[in-house]
Amino acid sequence: MRIRCPYCGERDNGEFTYLGDAGGARPDGMGTDAAAMHDYVYLRDNRAGVHRELWYHGAGCRSWLVVTRDTRTHEISDVTSAREAGLARRNSGTTSGEAA
Amino acid sequence: MSEIATTSSWRPRSAWAGFAKPGRQGRAGAEPGVILDLREGIGLATIILADGQDEALARALSERFGFAPPAPGAAAFASGRGLVWAGPGQWLAVAPSRADLAGFGEALAGLAAVTDQSDSRAVVRVSGPQARTALSKGVGVDLHPRAFRAGSAAGTGISHIVAQIWQLDDAPTYELAVPRSFAGSFWGWLTESAAEYGCEVRGLPR
Numbered sequence: 346m347r348i349r350c351p352y353c354g355e356r357d358n359g360e361f362t363y364l365g366d367a368g369g370a371r372p373d374g375m376g377t378d379a380a381a382m383h384d385y386v387y388l389r390d391n392r393a394g395v396h397r398e399l400w401y402h403g404a405g406c407r408s409w410l411v412v413t414r415d416t417r418t419h420e421i422s423d424v425t426s427a428r429e430a431g432l433a434r435r436n437s438g439t440t441s442g443e444a445a
Numbered sequence: 446m447s448e449i450a451t452t453s454s455w456r457p458r459s460a461w462a463g464f465a466k467p468g469r470q471g472r473a474g475a476e477p478g479v480i481l482d483l484r485e486g487i488g489l490a491t492i493i494l495a496d497g498q499d500e501a502l503a504r505a506l507s508e509r510f511g512f513a514p515p516a517p518g519a520a521a522f523a524s525g526r527g528l529v530w531a532g533p534g535q536w537l538a539v540a541p542s543r544a545d546l547a548g549f550g551e552a553l554a555g556l557a558a559v560t561d562q563s564d565s566r567a568v569v570r571v572s573g574p575q576a577r578t579a580l581s582k583g584v585g586v587d588l589h590p591r592a593f594r595a596g597s598a599a600g601t602g603i604s605h606i607v608a609q610i611w612q613l614d615d616a617p618t619y620e621l622a623v624p625r626s627f628a629g630s631f632w633g634w635l636t637e638s639a640a641e642y643g644c645e646v647r648g649l650p651r
């Protein structure tokens with residue numbers, strides 16, 4: 346599997362470290378309940394199909410990336426900088442999601 | 446009291462000390478296929494852009510180095526001083542000596558975080574007619590001229606070691622920097638890869 350880093354180009358996946366689901370936005374801890382925080386911290390979907398996930402390009406530019414990957418085929422349809430994705434989400438004003 | 450005796454005997458030590466021996470290695474014969482110049486005594490510093498200071502930092506670096514900070518995947522050098530792109534908003538500054546970087550952090554105060562890395566990396570210059578072939582055995586990026594040329598730079602993995610590589614000219618001449626604590630492992634890989642072409646190891650004058 347290769348990942349096309351938006352800064353470095355296509356690289357072997359050995360240069361990257363997988364973190365996990367990139368979907369969840371952190372709820373405002375002061376404005377939500379324990380169940381919502383529990384859901385955010387502990388509960389994950391184990392999706393068979395298209396999945397947005399966080400990868401770290403540790404051997405390259407040391408950027409966090411949001412990779413959209415089909416877990417059944419490893420086909421990657423999109424890679425973006427997690428910082429850019431976080432800022433876009435913040436600027437769209439939909440949630441208080443963090444910039445990774 | 447014994448502590449005083451110990452610390453007073455500390456001396457600066459090359460990152461390659463104990464691993465690299467100047468002289469000919471590998472295949473004997475007329476011309477060495479690979480030449481390894483140990484880059485000792487050079488100055489290195491990481492530069493990390495402060496939020497919103499893109500233009501001011503570019504101006505300050507252009508004034509100091511004579512060229513703009515290189516774009517992703519690029520390195521720029523002039524008169525022995527260089528900037529190597531290292532990540533979004535990050536560069537590695539390379540200077541002929543650590544003294545050459547005196548006041549660098551102060552000069553960029555408010556624009557970037559500057560950290561001296563002179564003792565943290567082992568740096569080697571790789572040249573000779575078989576330099577590209579030897580490096581291609583383990584460097585994780587394509588070094589073919591259509592993909593990597595003079596002024597190209599990459600952070601990548603080499604033999605499971607995180608490394609930065611940049612190309613100085615079309616000869617081709619490369620420089621590689623690895624974390625100092627990996628110097629021994631990296632040296633083993635490099636000299637094994639170069640051995641079949643004949644390899645000349647040289648120390649550079651300080």
Ligand SMILES: [Zn+2]
Nearest residue numbers: 350353405406
């Ligand atoms: Zn990258």
